[in-house]
Amino acid sequence: MARAAITALYRRLSPDGIRSYATSVAPADVAFSDVDDLHLGTQRVARALVGQLRLPDARVIVSFREMRHAANVELTAGPEYFIELNNRFRSHRRDIGAALAHEITHVLLHRLGLSFPGTRDNEILTDTATTYLGAGWLLLDAYREDRDSSQKLGYLTPEEFGYVLAKRALVFDEDPRIWFTSPQGYTSYTKGRARALRDEQQPPLTTAGWSGRHRYAKDRRYALDHPGAATDPSSPYAFELLPEGPRVSFPCPTCHQRIRIPVQGRVRARCGLCRTVLECDT
Secondary structure, rough: OOHHHHHHHHHHHHHHHHHOOOEEEEHHHOOOOOOOOHHHHHHHHHHHHHOOOOOOOOOEEEEOOOOOOOOOEOOOOOOOEEEEEEEHHOOOOOHHHHHHHHHHHHHHHHHHHHOOOOHHHHHHHHHHHHHOOOOHHHHHHOEEOOOEEOOOOOOOOOOHHHHHHHHHHHHHHOOHHHHOOOHHHHHHHHHHHHHHHHOOEEEEEEOHHHHHHHHHHHHHHHHHHHOOOOOOOOOOOOEEOOOOOEEEEEEEOOOOEEEEEOOOOOOEEEEEOOOEEEEEEE
């Protein structure tokens, strides 16, 4: 679902729109110490996140109350948006930025008219957008476990947060590892990054390893020798036998839009959605 959310972001914002978020929110801009005034500090962090998410016209009014969830946002026509934070953040101030980042992204997606059906899928879209647009590292950094307590914000798993954050880092040449204060967040990022790098090494990309290339060649021979045979649903690529010649389709490693190209050896492909240029050996 996180991959579908990345695709949806590229479709709605365009590659140029995505590139406008090339700089992540800086740790110093969302830092919150125990000596800061609660309400003034919260407003300062909210303004920083509004700027990060390119919402200059959105005024965010934040209050605190007892509630089941971490936070809630009231989506109206604007220009003001009202966010409620769980009272526990009064004493867990370093995580206020994480909670606000998710809720302010709800504001952004509301203004963009971008949503997924169903509450859970829509929340995953929000987590993914928060992370891919430069504010979601805060949510992963809020993931902590110790002997007495644990905390995780958002609907993505920590490794999924790490995966989306790594996909962003690969596009914008960032290294978010220096921002983490949570050891568990750091570990989740490294696991997610390994998964993201595997996307960049799948056949028919020329960066695929020997075993992947060997498997691809075997699958290609089988597809050419057995027209109409069903494709293994777990395979990242699929072959089609068309009158003009065989073609292979596979997900773009950047935006996950499927790309369809001829099976004719070395081919340079350009993703029609995110414009990534890919070197392939079909």
